[in-house]
Amino acid sequence: MSLAADTSVRGSGSATSLDLGPARALSCRECGHEVPLAAEFACPQCFGPLEVAYDFGRVTRESIEAGPKSIWRYRELLPVPARVTSVPNTEPGLTRLIKADRLGAELGLRNLWVKDDTGNPTHSFKDRVVAVALAAARELGFTVLCCPSTGNLANAVAAAAARAGWDSVVLIPSSLEQAKVLTTAVYGGTLLAVDGNYDDVNRLATELAAEHEDWAFVNVNVRPYYAEGSKTLGFEVAEQLGWRLPEQVVVPVASGSQLTKVDKGFTELGRLGLVEATPYKVFGAQATGCSPVSTAYAEGTDVVRPVKPDTIARSLAIGNPADGPYVLDAVRRTGGAVADVSDAEVVEGIRLLARTEGVFAETAGGVTIATTRKLVESGQLDPDAETVLLITGDGLKTLDAVSGQVGPTATVPSTSKAVREALAAQGL
Amino acid sequence: MSLAADTSVRGSGSATSLDLGPARALSCRECGHEVPLAAEFACPQCFGPLEVAYDFGRVTRESIEAGPKSIWRYRELLPVPARVTSVPNTEPGLTRLIKADRLGAELGLRNLWVKDDTGNPTHSFKDRVVAVALAAARELGFTVLCCPSTGNLANAVAAAAARAGWDSVVLIPSSLEQAKVLTTAVYGGTLLAVDGNYDDVNRLATELAAEHEDWAFVNVNVRPYYAEGSKTLGFEVAEQLGWRLPEQVVVPVASGSQLTKVDKGFTELGRLGLVEATPYKVFGAQATGCSPVSTAYAEGTDVVRPVKPDTIARSLAIGNPADGPYVLDAVRRTGGAVADVSDAEVVEGIRLLARTEGVFAETAGGVTIATTRKLVESGQLDPDAETVLLITGDGLKTLDAVSGQVGPTATVPSTSKAVREALAAQGL
Numbered sequence: 001m002s003l004a005a006d007t008s009v010r011g012s013g014s015a016t017s018l019d020l021g022p023a024r025a026l027s028c029r030e031c032g033h034e035v036p037l038a039a040e041f042a043c044p045q046c047f048g049p050l051e052v053a054y055d056f057g058r059v060t061r062e063s064i065e066a067g068p069k070s071i072w073r074y075r076e077l078l079p080v081p082a083r084v085t086s087v088p089n090t091e092p093g094l095t096r097l098i099k100a101d102r103l104g105a106e107l108g109l110r111n112l113w114v115k116d117d118t119g120n121p122t123h124s125f126k127d128r129v130v131a132v133a134l135a136a137a138r139e140l141g142f143t144v145l146c147c148p149s150t151g152n153l154a155n156a157v158a159a160a161a162a163r164a165g166w167d168s169v170v171l172i173p174s175s176l177e178q179a180k181v182l183t184t185a186v187y188g189g190t191l192l193a194v195d196g197n198y199d200d201v202n203r204l205a206t207e208l209a210a211e212h213e214d215w216a217f218v219n220v221n222v223r224p225y226y227a228e229g230s231k232t233l234g235f236e237v238a239e240q241l242g243w244r245l246p247e248q249v250v251v252p253v254a255s256g257s258q259l260t261k262v263d264k265g266f267t268e269l270g271r272l273g274l275v276e277a278t279p280y281k282v283f284g285a286q287a288t289g290c291s292p293v294s295t296a297y298a299e300g301t302d303v304v305r306p307v308k309p310d311t312i313a314r315s316l317a318i319g320n321p322a323d324g325p326y327v328l329d330a331v332r333r334t335g336g337a338v339a340d341v342s343d344a345e346v347v348e349g350i351r352l353l354a355r356t357e358g359v360f361a362e363t364a365g366g367v368t369i370a371t372t373r374k375l376v377e378s379g380q381l382d383p384d385a386e387t388v389l390l391i392t393g394d395g396l397k398t399l400d401a402v403s404g405q406v407g408p409t410a411t412v413p414s415t416s417k418a419v420r421e422a423l424a425a426q427g428l
Numbered sequence: 429m430s431l432a433a434d435t436s437v438r439g440s441g442s443a444t445s446l447d448l449g450p451a452r453a454l455s456c457r458e459c460g461h462e463v464p465l466a467a468e469f470a471c472p473q474c475f476g477p478l479e480v481a482y483d484f485g486r487v488t489r490e491s492i493e494a495g496p497k498s499i500w501r502y503r504e505l506l507p508v509p510a511r512v513t514s515v516p517n518t519e520p521g522l523t524r525l526i527k528a529d530r531l532g533a534e535l536g537l538r539n540l541w542v543k544d545d546t547g548n549p550t551h552s553f554k555d556r557v558v559a560v561a562l563a564a565a566r567e568l569g570f571t572v573l574c575c576p577s578t579g580n581l582a583n584a585v586a587a588a589a590a591r592a593g594w595d596s597v598v599l600i601p602s603s604l605e606q607a608k609v610l611t612t613a614v615y616g617g618t619l620l621a622v623d624g625n626y627d628d629v630n631r632l633a634t635e636l637a638a639e640h641e642d643w644a645f646v647n648v649n650v651r652p653y654y655a656e657g658s659k660t661l662g663f664e665v666a667e668q669l670g671w672r673l674p675e676q677v678v679v680p681v682a683s684g685s686q687l688t689k690v691d692k693g694f695t696e697l698g699r700l701g702l703v704e705a706t707p708y709k710v711f712g713a714q715a716t717g718c719s720p721v722s723t724a725y726a727e728g729t730d731v732v733r734p735v736k737p738d739t740i741a742r743s744l745a746i747g748n749p750a751d752g753p754y755v756l757d758a759v760r761r762t763g764g765a766v767a768d769v770s771d772a773e774v775v776e777g778i779r780l781l782a783r784t785e786g787v788f789a790e791t792a793g794g795v796t797i798a799t800t801r802k803l804v805e806s807g808q809l810d811p812d813a814e815t816v817l818l819i820t821g822d823g824l825k826t827l828d829a830v831s832g833q834v835g836p837t838a839t840v841p842s843t844s845k846a847v848r849e850a851l852a853a854q855g856l
C-alpha cells in the first residue's frame with residue numbers, strides 16, 4: 001500500500017461516483033492532515049493512522065428510530081452510502097441491552113447493564129465492523145473481502161462475503177482450533193491455513209493487500225472504514241438507554257480500536273444533540289497475559305510496550321495494540337482506568353455472567369466481567385453510577401475455557417430412585 | 429400430573445391472582461372441552477392435548493410496534509401478564525428476516541426470505557418457548573424451571589432460569605456431546621446426566637413433574653403455555669414483511685408444535701385484522717431418518733406411526749411426534765405438503781445456506797433448505813410465490829455435521845511464494 005497522497009480509488013470505482021455518506025475525508029489522528037477518501041490507512045505526512053472525518057447532515061432520533069432494526073439505522077453517522085440497505089450485506093446490531101441486577105448485586109454495582117453482542121449474525125461484534133468495511137469497500141471499488149484472523153473476524157468476513165456474493169480470502173494460522181476452521185470454511189470462500197503464528201499471517205496479508213488492488217483486507221487497507229463500525233456499539237447503548245449516555249462503560253481492549261470508537265460514538269451523539277453531552281468514564285479491560293495497555297496505564301506513561309501474549313483470551317491477544325495510545329488518551333480524558341485480570345479470573349468471570357444473567361460469553365467477556373469486579377473493589381468504578389459492560393463475543397466459540405471447569409451435577413443410572421437421590425443431594 | 433379437572437393453581441399462586449394476559453382457558457384440541465387456566469396439559473374428558481384459548485383485547489400494529497424489540501412486543505397475544513417485561517426473563521425474538529436472493533436463485537424461488545433465529549440468546553428458537561413458559565410458570569406459582577432435553581432446550585432452560593434467579597433442573601442423556609453439556613452446565617443449575625436414552629430421560633422427567641408441585645417442566649406440565657411461544661415466529665415474519673402473510677412457509681418438524689403454532693399465529697393475525705387474511709400454504713420438513721409425519725402425509729393417512737430415529741438432525745429426532753396429526757391437518761388445510769431428505773442432503777443444505785447467505789444453521793436448518801429444494805423440484809412449492817424458510821438453530825451447536833466436509837482450501841508454509849501459488853491454484 002503506497003503511503004503517497006493517492007487520491008484515486010481502487011478498482012472500478014472513481015472519485016466522482018464515490019458515495020460514502022457523511023464521510024468527508026480521512027484525517028490523521030496524529031497531525032490532523034487530511035487526505036481525500038480512498039483506500040489509505042497511514043498519513044502521507046507523518047505515517048500516523050488515518051480515521052474517517054465527517055460532515056454530518058441533520059440527524060434526528062426520529063430518523064434513526066424509523067430505520068432498520070440493525071446498525072444501518074445509524075447509516076447517516078457511518079462511512080457508507082445512504083442506499084446501503086439496498087445491496088446485499090449482513091444486518092448486525094441492535095443486540096440486547098439487558099438490565100443486569102443479579103450480576104450487579106454480585107459485583108457491587110447498583111445500576112448495571114450488559115450489552116450482549118452475541119446476538120449478531122456470527123455471534124461477535126466483528127459483524128459490525130465487517131459490515132461497514134464491506135459497504136465502504138464496495139464503494140471504493142474492491143471486489144474481494146479478505147482478512148488475517150484467528151477466529152471471530154474470520155467468521156464474520158467469510159459470512160459477509162458469502163451473503164454479498166463476493167469472493168473471500170481468509171488467512172489463519174494452521175494451528176487454529178478445528179471449530180474455528182469449520183465455522184469459517186463452511187461459508188465457502190478461500191481459506192488459507194498458514195504454518196506460522198498470527199504475526200506471520202498478518203505480515204502475509206499486508207503483502208497481499210499491496211499486490212491485489214481489488215482485495216479489501218478489512219483490518220488492513222480499509223481499516224479506517226472498518227473501525228467506524230464499532231461506533232454503533234456506543235450508538236446503540238445510548239439509544240437503548242433512552243437516548244442517554246451511561247456514566248461508566250467497560251470495554252475489552254485488543255487493538256484498542258473498539259474502546260476508542262465507542263468513545264467517538266458517544267462524543268458524536270453529544271455534538272449532534274442526539275443525547276445530552278453528559279460526562280462519562282471509559283474503562284479498559286485486558287487479560288494479564290496480554291496487558292500492555294493496562295501496564296502503560298498503571299505506569300502513567302503514554303508508551304505502550306509490545307508484549308508476547310500468553311492468555312486464554314485469544315481474541316484479545318494483540319501484543320502490540322495499534323490503538324493503545326488512543327485508549328490511554330480516552331481513558332485519561334474521561335477519568336476512567338485500565339486494569340487486567342488473570343486467566344483464572346477470566347473463567348470465573350464467564351461463569352459469573354452465565355449464572356447470574358444467562359449470557360454465555362467468550363473469554364473476552366470474562367475479561368470484562370472480572371476487570372469490572374477489580375475496578376469496583378479498587379474504588380475506580382463508582383458503585384452508584386449507571387454502568388454498561390460490553391460483551392462482544394460468544395462462549396460457544398471458546399468452549400475450551402470452561403471445559404473441565406463445569407459439567408453435570410451428577411451422572412446417575414436411569415432409575416427414579418437414583419435421580420431422586422441425586423436431587424436430594426442437591427437439596428432439591 | 430393429575431388428569432382431574434383441577435382448577436387450582438400450583439404453589440403459591442392462586443386462581444384469583446392469576447394474570448395470564450389474554451389467555452381465557454385451556455381448550456382440548458380434540459373435543460373442545462375447556463378447563464380453567466392451570467398447570468394442566470391433558471383433557472380431563474378425552475385425554476386430548478390442551479392448548480391456550482384467548483379473549484383478545486384490542487391489539488393494533490401501533491401498540492405492537494411501540495413495544496420492546498423482542499417477543500414481548502406480542503405480549504397481548506401470549507399467555508403472559510401485561511407486566512411481563514418488569515420481571516427478569518430473557519428477551520428473545522425480533523431476529524433477522526433476510527431477503528435471500530442468492531439462495532433463491534439456487535433453489536429456483538424468485539421471492540425468498542430466511543428467518544434467522546440463531547440470533548436468539550442461546551441461538552435457537554427454544555428461547556422463545558422457554559421465555560413464555562417461564563412467564564406463565566411464575567404466574568402459576570412454580571419456582572423451579574426444568575426440562576428433559578438433548579440440546580437446544582437444555583441451553584435455553586438453564587439460561588432463562590439463571591437470568592430469572594430460579595433454580596433449574598435439566599435432565600440429559602449421559603451420552604450427550606461434551607459441547608452440549610458445557611453449554612448447559614455453564615449456567616450453573618442442576619444438570620443430571622442419566623445413563624439412558626432420551627426416552628428414559630423423558631419418562632423420568634414426567635415422574636418428577638408429578639412429584640414436585642413447584643417444578644415447571646416446560647415441555648411437560650406447562651407445555652400448553654410453552655408451545656404458544658412459537659406463535660411469535662409467525663408474528664414476526666408477518667410484521668417484518670410489512671404486516672403481510674407470506675404465501676408459503678417451510679417449517680422443520682420435530683414434535684410438530686412449531687409448525688402448528690406458526691399456523692395459529694398467522695390465523696390469529698388475520699382474525700384480529702392485523703394483517704389481511706390472505707391464503708398461505710404451510711410446508712413441513714423432516715429428515716428421512718425420522719420422518720413419521722412425512723410418511724403419513726405421503727400415504728394420505730391421519731395416523732402418524734412412531735419410528736426409531738436415525739439421523740444427524742438430532743434436534744428433530746422425535747420418533748413419536750405429539751403434534752404430528754395437527755401438522756397433517758394444517759398442511760392439508762392450507763394446501764401445503766410434508767417431505768423429507770437424507771442426511772447427505774441435510775449437510776448440503778447447511779453448506780448451501782452458508783455459502784449463499786452467510787447463515788450457518790444447525791442440522792435442522794439443513795433439513796429445511798434441502799426439503800425446500802425437493803418441494804420446488806416436485807412442483808409442490810410455487811417458484812413465484814413469496815416464501816419464508818424458518819432457520820431455527822445454530823450450526824455452532826452441530827459442528828460434527830460439517831466436520832470432515834469442509835476445511836481449509838489449502839495449508840501452506842509461511843512464505844509469500846507459497847501463499848501466492850495456493851491462491852493462483854484457486855484462480856485468485
